[in-house]
Amino acid sequence: MQLHHFHGGLKLADHKAESTTRPLLTLGVPKFLYVPLSQHIGAQTECAVRAGDRVAKGQRIGRAKDYICANVHAPTSGWIRGIVEHPVPHPSGLSAPCIKLETDGRDQWGDDRMEPWRDWRERDPRSLRERVRDAGIVGMGGAAFPTAVKLNPRPGKRIHTLVVNGAECEPYISCDDILMRTYPEAVLEGARIVAHMIGAEHVLFAVEDNKPEALRALTDALPSGEQDFIRIVSIPSVYPAGGERQLIKVLTGREVPSAGLPADLGMVCHNTGTLKAIREAVVAGQPLISRIVTVTGPGIREPRNVEALIGTPFADLVAAVGGYTPDVDRLVMGGPMMGFAVGDDAVPIIKGTNCLLATRPQDATQPGPVMPCIRCGECTRVCPANLLPQQMYWFAKSKDFDTIQDYGLFDCIECGCCALVCPSNIPLVQYYRFAKQEIWERERERQKADLARERFEFRQQRQEREEHEKAERLARKKAALGKKDSEAADKKAAIEDAIERARAKKAAQSSEERSSKDRERADG
Amino acid sequence: MRFQTRTSPHMVPGHSVGHLMRQVLYALIPGTLAMAWFFGWGVLVNVVLSVLFAVMFEALMVTLRRRPVGVTLGDSSAVLAGWLFALAIPPLTPVWVLLVGTGFAIVVAKHLYGGLGYNPFNPAMVGYVVVLVSFPRELSLWPSPQGLMEGPFTLWQTLQTTLTGRLPEGLDWDAITRASPLDMMRESLISGQTVHEITRSPVFGSFSQTEWEWAGNLFLLGGIWLMYRRVITWHIPMSMLLSLATIAGVFWVIDPDQFASPAFHVFSGAAIIGAFFIATDPVSAATTPLGRVLFGIGIGILVYVIRTWGGYPDGVAFAVLLMNMVAPTLDHYTRPRIFGHSGDGRG
Numbered sequence: 001m002q003l004h005h006f007h008g009g010l011k012l013a014d015h016k017a018e019s020t021t022r023p024l025l026t027l028g029v030p031k032f033l034y035v036p037l038s039q040h041i042g043a044q045t046e047c048a049v050r051a052g053d054r055v056a057k058g059q060r061i062g063r064a065k066d067y068i069c070a071n072v073h074a075p076t077s078g079w080i081r082g083i084v085e086h087p088v089p090h091p092s093g094l095s096a097p098c099i100k101l102e103t104d105g106r107d108q109w110g111d112d113r114m115e116p117w118r119d120w121r122e123r124d125p126r127s128l129r130e131r132v133r134d135a136g137i138v139g140m141g142g143a144a145f146p147t148a149v150k151l152n153p154r155p156g157k158r159i160h161t162l163v164v165n166g167a168e169c170e171p172y173i174s175c176d177d178i179l180m181r182t183y184p185e186a187v188l189e190g191a192r193i194v195a196h197m198i199g200a201e202h203v204l205f206a207v208e209d210n211k212p213e214a215l216r217a218l219t220d221a222l223p224s225g226e227q228d229f230i231r232i233v234s235i236p237s238v239y240p241a242g243g244e245r246q247l248i249k250v251l252t253g254r255e256v257p258s259a260g261l262p263a264d265l266g267m268v269c270h271n272t273g274t275l276k277a278i279r280e281a282v283v284a285g286q287p288l289i290s291r292i293v294t295v296t297g298p299g300i301r302e303p304r305n306v307e308a309l310i311g312t313p314f315a316d317l318v319a320a321v322g323g324y325t326p327d328v329d330r331l332v333m334g335g336p337m338m339g340f341a342v343g344d345d346a347v348p349i350i351k352g353t354n355c356l357l358a359t360r361p362q363d364a365t366q367p368g369p370v371m372p373c374i375r376c377g378e379c380t381r382v383c384p385a386n387l388l389p390q391q392m393y394w395f396a397k398s399k400d401f402d403t404i405q406d407y408g409l410f411d412c413i414e415c416g417c418c419a420l421v422c423p424s425n426i427p428l429v430q431y432y433r434f435a436k437q438e439i440w441e442r443e444r445e446r447q448k449a450d451l452a453r454e455r456f457e458f459r460q461q462r463q464e465r466e467e468h469e470k471a472e473r474l475a476r477k478k479a480a481l482g483k484k485d486s487e488a489a490d491k492k493a494a495i496e497d498a499i500e501r502a503r504a505k506k507a508a509q510s511s512e513e514r515s516s517k518d519r520e521r522a523d524g
Numbered sequence: 525m526r527f528q529t530r531t532s533p534h535m536v537p538g539h540s541v542g543h544l545m546r547q548v549l550y551a552l553i554p555g556t557l558a559m560a561w562f563f564g565w566g567v568l569v570n571v572v573l574s575v576l577f578a579v580m581f582e583a584l585m586v587t588l589r590r591r592p593v594g595v596t597l598g599d600s601s602a603v604l605a606g607w608l609f610a611l612a613i614p615p616l617t618p619v620w621v622l623l624v625g626t627g628f629a630i631v632v633a634k635h636l637y638g639g640l641g642y643n644p645f646n647p648a649m650v651g652y653v654v655v656l657v658s659f660p661r662e663l664s665l666w667p668s669p670q671g672l673m674e675g676p677f678t679l680w681q682t683l684q685t686t687l688t689g690r691l692p693e694g695l696d697w698d699a700i701t702r703a704s705p706l707d708m709m710r711e712s713l714i715s716g717q718t719v720h721e722i723t724r725s726p727v728f729g730s731f732s733q734t735e736w737e738w739a740g741n742l743f744l745l746g747g748i749w750l751m752y753r754r755v756i757t758w759h760i761p762m763s764m765l766l767s768l769a770t771i772a773g774v775f776w777v778i779d780p781d782q783f784a785s786p787a788f789h790v791f792s793g794a795a796i797i798g799a800f801f802i803a804t805d806p807v808s809a810a811t812t813p814l815g816r817v818l819f820g821i822g823i824g825i826l827v828y829v830i831r832t833w834g835g836y837p838d839g840v841a842f843a844v845l846l847m848n849m850v851a852p853t854l855d856h857y858t859r860p861r862i863f864g865h866s867g868d869g870r871g
Contacts, residue, residue, distance in 0.1 A: 007863065012535075093529055171535070245864065258864035315525065324525070331527045332534050341529040357534065364534040369595045371541045372641030376806040377757065378538075380813070385863040390811055391855065408862040416533045423539040424641075430531045 001233055004253035006246045008382040009238040010417050012337075014210050016174045019296040019303040024182050026307045027320050029076050029107055033311030034086045034098040035061065039350040040138040041145045042068030047099065051082040056110025058287050061099055064133070070146045070351075071136035075289040075309035077110075078103040089314075089333045089347045091340040098348070101311065114285035125197045128282060132197075135281035136351075137288050140273030141165060141176075141242070142334055144352030147274055151197055154263055162200040163251060163262070163269040164191050166207040166214065167235060167242030170335030173355040175292040176272045178305040180207065180214035183276060184221035190275030191230060193282050198268055203230040204251050208237040239337065240415040244269045246384050258411055273354070293349055295321045299328030299358030314345040314356055324358055332357040336364070337416040371424035379418035379428065385411045389418035389428050396431040401439050409435055541640075545600035547755045551746030552607060552801065558742040559611065562669045562735035565682040566615020571607055573686070574622050578606025581630035589635065601640050605629055608648035608802060612794065612841065613655070614666045616682065618689035621659050625651035645848045646808045649841040656841070668702030668727075669735050705733040705792040706837035709784055718781035723788070733792075740796040747800025759816035760809060760823075761799040765790055767824030775832070789828065798823070798840035803847075810851045814858035822847045 038044045043066035055061060055074040062072030079102045086098040114134065117123060133148035153159065164187075168176040180187055191203050207215050218232050235241055235250050245256045248267060256262050262269050273291065280286040289310055296303035301322030308317055314331065318324060332339040333347075335355055349356075379389035387408045395404035412432050419428040560567040582602035586593045609625055629651030637643045656663050667677070677700070681692045691697065703711060705728075712722045727733050750756045769786035776783045789795060794802070803809060803823050810819040823843045830839025 007860075249863075255864045258862065260864075329528065330530065330534060331525075332532075336532070336534040338532060339534060340532060341527065341534065343527055343529045345525050345527070359534055363536060365530075365537050369592070371595075371599060372639065374541055374544075374641050374807050375809075375811045376544065377811050377813075377816075380811065380860075381757070386860050387862060388812060388855075388859060407859070408865070411862050411864060420533045420535060421538050423537075423541045423544050425537060425540065427531050429533075 001231065001251075002253075003233070003235060004250055006238075006241075006249045006384050007386045008380075008384045008417060009240060009246070010382055010420065011237070012171050012239050014237065015172045015296070016177060016210065019172070019174045019294050019305055020177055020181075020213075022302065022304040024178050024292065024305050024307060025320065027309070027312065027317065029103045029105060029309065030312050030316050031103060032081070032313075033075055033078075033101040033103060033309060034084075034313065034348040035072055035075065035101060035311040036086075036088045036096055036098045036348065036350055037062050037072060037083075038088075038096060039072065039144060039310070039352065040070045041143065042066060042070070044097075045069060045072050047083055047097070049080045049099065051080055053080040054078075055080060055101070056112075057107055058113050058289060059110050060134075060136075060287075061101075062136075064136070064146075068146055068149055070138050071134060071287070072099070073136055073287040073289050074101060075311055076101070076103050077106050077108040087342075087344050087347045089340075089342055089350060089353060093343045098311075114281070114287070116285040117282050120193055120282050121196060125199070128193065128197045131282055132278055135277070135287040137274060137277045137281060138351045139271055140277060140291060140351060140354070141271035142338070142352050142354050144350070147270070147278065150268060150270070151194065153198065157263045158266060159198045159263060159268050160201050160266045161268075162191060162195045162198065162203045163244075163248060163267055164203060164205040164272060164275060165242055165244065165247055165269055166205060166211075166218075166272045167247055168211070169208060169237065169239045169242035170337050170339075170355075171239075172296050172357050173294050173335045174296070175294045175305055175354050177211045177214050178294075179272055179276060179292050180211070181217045184214075184217040186276050186279045187272050188218065188221055188230065189283065190272075190277075190279035193278055194268075194270060194275060195229075200268070201229075205230055205232045206235050206241075206247055206251060207232065208241060209234045210237040239417065240384055240413070243384065243413050243415060245413070258408075288351055291349070291351065291353065293317060293353050294355040296355065297332075297358040298360050298363050299325050299330070300356075301325055308349055310351060311348045313348050314342070317349065317356060318345060318358070325360065327360045328358045329361050330359045330364060332359070337420065338414060365425065368425055370426050373422075373424055373426060376423060378421040378423065382417040382421050384415060384417065385413060387412060389432075392435075393426060393428055393431055396435040399435075399438070401435060401442070404435050405439065409439070541599045541601070544755055545604050547753055548604055548750065548801065549600065549607065551750045551755075552611070552743075554746055555739050555743035555797065556607075556611065558739045559735075562738065563615045563667050564677050565679045566617075566667065566677075566686065567611075569679075569682050569686050570610040570613055570615055570617065570622065573619060574610035574613070574626050575603050575606035577623055577626040578602045578609070578630050581627055582635075585631055585635035585639075589639070591639070596640070599640060602630060602634075605634070605648045605651075608797075609651045611797060612648070612652040614663060616665065616667060616685045616691075617659075617662050618685075619687050620689075621655050621662055622686075624658065625655040627651075628654045641807055643807055644851075646802060646805050646844050648805075649802060649844050652841050653845060656836070664703075664707065665697055665701045666704045667700050702727070704837065705736055705788070706831060708733075709788070709792075710831075710837045713782065719784050720781060723784075736793070737791050740791045743797045743800060747796065750800060750804075756800065756804040757813075757816065759813055760803050760820040763817045763820030764799045764803055764824040764827075765795065767821040768795060768827055769824075771825055771828045783832070789831070793831075793838035794840035795827065798827070798844065802840065803844050808844075808848045808851065810854040810858070812855050812858045812860060814860070815851070815854040818854050818858065819847050819851060822850070 045062035046065045048063045049061045057077045059074045060071050061074050064071050081100040081102045083097055084100045085095040088096045129148055129151050137147040138144040166176055195203050215234055240246055249255055254265050257264055277288050292305055292307050294305050295317050304321045306317050330341050332341050373390055375390050392404050392407050414429050416429050579602050583593055586596045606626055629647040633645055633647040633650035634643045685691055768789055772786040772789040776785050810816050826843035827839045830842055
């Protein structure tokens with residue numbers, strides 16, 4: 001298959017062997033689980049249980065109340081011990097509402113367990129999608145976007161290709177590698193289910209060439225009759241080949257439009273872990289309650305992949321692999337390029353936790369002196385989005401948010417290549433995150449201001465209208481009053497007239513009388 | 525267990541600014557030694573004194589600006605500026621010329637604009653141009669290797685000359701200096717000789733004067749090493765040398781008696797050291813890939829124009845400074861197409 005290149009990228013020491021030499025370890029049920037209500041991109045899940053409730057394994061404990069949202073399930077059976085503020089894996093280091101579950105060790109499924117659908121080929125895509133939604137599945141490559149949304153067809157967009165992302169390009173992370181080695185059939189079945197759901201004619205299954213065992217396991221598991229339908233493609237290991245847009249470029253040579261989605265090219269991209277979760281949801285009736293996490297790094301004694309329940313504290317995973325080395329000083333969720341450091345290993349693993357990386361002082365950038373940018377252009381050379389990071393840095397620093405958007409700020413995928421190669425030690429990605437946040441904040445402010453202005457203008461309009469109406473009413477009333485007055489005057493005038501006439505008549509009569517009397521007198 | 529939180533990436537970074545600058549310094553060593561071999565101790569005396577002065581001025585300015593002195597000096601950028609300035613200056617130049625040049629380079633061209641990363645003009649070239657227009661006589665006297673061989677010039681004599689500005693007893697400037705190839709070409713053409721007659725002179729090697737060719741070769745070697753080490757990219761040096769050779773070639777083909785060959789232009793004066801070491805100063809150069817190509821082409825053309833029709837024998841310093849002026853504009857109009865955008869990247 002003809003492969004293509006994307007601009008830039010880095011060849012990094014992959015450090016995967018550390019954690020792949022030991023087989024997958026399945027972690028037992030810990031005493032307490034802390035299941036965060038918000039583990040995904042989108043609206044926060046609504047809590048569906050109360051303190052003291054007894055829950056069964058797989059029971060829904062958090063309800064998606066929005067389209068872009070995901071259900072949360074009890075990873076094991078036990079008692080709800082409250083909805084507590086607990087540290088969660090988030091760059092802010094803040095706490096968030098978590099469901100505290102005291103486990104009972106029996107790991108019992110409830111009666112309302114979803115029915116296994118071995119006959120998924122007979123099911124229509126809509127009900128399968130509903131199953132994915134019910135199972136609370138989110139993208140497991142790290143982004144944690146609700147999968148059902150991604151599976152929903154857009155009107156007028158025919159999807160012909162499912163791209164399976166088994167690239168796993170970041171150093172140290174090997175959970176997908178181990179997943180593909182350990183469960184190749186399940187991953188392939190997940191791919192078939194998704195292809196069936198979205199009506200895709202082809203599946204392109206991309207794996208970086210630094211994972212020969214995974215490639216072999218998949219090839220062995222793929223029936224020969226299916227090789228035209230599912231193509232397993234070995235791609236060169238260049239960071240960030242696992243970025244959705246970069247991967248599609250490598251596989252097809254086409255670029256997803258900046259403001260668009262892979263669906264614009266007739267493609268949808270899913271991570272291998274997500275496919276396995278979809279397979280378990282459909283075929284086994286099991287919601288997303290556990291995942292494989294790579295626990296690795298020079299700060300870990302025996303790096304290894306661990307399958308653990310969602311909500312298990314980081315510390316339990318680390319303890320299961322021999323603990324930290326004495327000089328560990330940093331704990332990262334995710335990989336070394338895009339992951340973020342957590343302040344406390346009490347935080348639980350969530351659906352998007354692919355890796356725990358522990359490092360020592362000598363393994364990672366220290367907050368040393370930041371030198372001025374000398375515009376050496378290394379960042380431009382490595383940028384997979386073909387941006388000019390050195391120029392964007394200036395604009396972010398000077399808060400010139402219009403210009404920085406013109407330079408493609410929102411095309412930045414925050415892969416971290418620029419920051420890694422920067423000889424001046426400038427945390428470039430941090431500057432872009434800052435600029436994005438500021439712009440979003442301003443956008444929100446603007447929308448709020450727009451709404452307020454609209455309301456104000458409406459109020460003003462209403463007041464004006466009311467004033468106007470009032471004035472009109474008044475005028476009408478006045479006019480009516482005026483009419484009454486003139487009528488009265490007419491009447492008065494008429495009365496006066498009549499009186500006058502009567503008086504005149506009277507006067508005339510009396511004068512007539514007098515004159516007739518005079519006449520009489522004259523006659524007499 | 526609690527940890528400190530820090531921003532990504534969580535890996536050991538590749539290089540530091542100081543590392544890059546020191547690579548450039550290493551790459552300068554072979555060419556500098558070649559120049560010292562041909563032109564005597566004066567080359568090394570110039571380098572040592574200029575670097576010393578440059579670092580001194582840098583320390584002074586950083587202290588005045590209340591910045592951490594150790595961190596700034598650690599980036600070695602002042603050392604590099606002093607060194608490049610020294611290579612542009614003829615050996616045996618009086619010490620006050622070095623002081624004025626390095627002072628102007630570091631104090632005015634660099635720190636008054638905000639220090640490393642903020643200077644719009646190449647500091648070493650600003651310093652050189654200032655002394656070139658202020659001390660034209662001193663800057664035209666390049667020692668001749670033959671002259672030096674006849675009366676060996678010791679380190680002590682060199683220091684004496686540099687510090688006092690006067691030659692030791694019994695020596696005079698005419699005996700030990702000679703016009704540089706570009707000077708010779710310019711003066712001889714003006715006096716009516718043809719290019720052919722000029723290059724037949726015994727001091728000429730294959731393309732230019734032998735010693736300049738050799739220095740050029742070794743600077744070229746250093747430059748290629750820098751490209752190999754990815755300290756610099758091919759864009760500026762290649763486009764500058766190619767455009768210089770192309771425009772020289774066009775005129776040479778039209779009239780080989782009046783216009784020197786492309787090889788002469790490439791291997792004379794500061795063309796090679798300029799292409800690999802001076803025009804590639806990232807701070808004052810264009811920064812987009814296409815912008816860098818245009819930047820290099822512009823320098824190549826300006827070098828030729830100044831050498832051929834201008835008032836100075838060499839034009840690299842002026843050409844670089846002139847193109848520094850347009851670098852921001854070049855960057856603005858040569859933005860690469862962003863991934864997922866159509867057209868010119870401004871979508």
